[in-house]
Amino acid sequence: MEKKQEGRVMGSGRVLLMDDEESILDVMSQMLKRRGFEVVCARDGSEAIIAYREALEAGQRFDVVIMDLTIPGGMGGKEAITTLQAVDPTVAAIVSSGYSNDPIMADFRAYGFSGVVPKPYSINDLVIALNQVISADQRS
Template identity: 50%
Template sequence: MSSSTFSDPDHRPRILVMDDEEQIRDITRAMLEKFGFDTTLAEDGEEAIEKFRNAQEEDRPFQGVLLDLTIPGGMGGKETCERILALDPHASIIVSSGDSEGSLKNEFTKYGFKGILPKPYRIADLKKAVEDLIHPGD
């Protein structure tokens, strides 16, 4: 999928990215926008939920959400996922984590996530995870 696939700004898939590290948010946005995704950033769960809710109210919903599992001092991926799914039970959410040994690795679906993206991730891994999320089975 090239960036020209989503060249019309009104029809680009919208992705919400939550990560507590500004550098990761910025790099992730740059990578996603390179592939034509309209990307919105959030620093923690509260901000992600607010942006998700606002997008619904504006009838501009997100097609995918990427949540960092651990947000020091804030709401992390599990609780954020639960609260987003309460707003939209069909939300497509990926969890991103640097904890490769955690229980989430093999049980992410029981928490409502549709995918997992281990950190650090490469651009190809991010692209595939997001494309699989918004176009399952393609």
């Protein structure tokens, strides 16, 4: 069950947010922080992998990674999830994209993702997806 505060869906956990658009990183990280999450940002898959490894080594594992599927000129979620699974086979990741007809969006689990959030999404939709993935991860 979702926690609500003043009609807003709330949550908690450590989130690694990967997107190539600086404005999305800024806005979404601030909104997620206001909803109860601790957020670290990465601009592409390479940065996300480095941040994930550093967090694991420091004993501060991320509860979930949100990955943009396509990063022009950089490593996107499709490539990064494979490396993250090699680093941590229990990684929980949500794929996000505006390309709703991409096969990964339709069959995200087959590609190693735990959840999907099509763009554009509302902050409530994102928090609900985060809460679902985090609670499923804690049950397993």
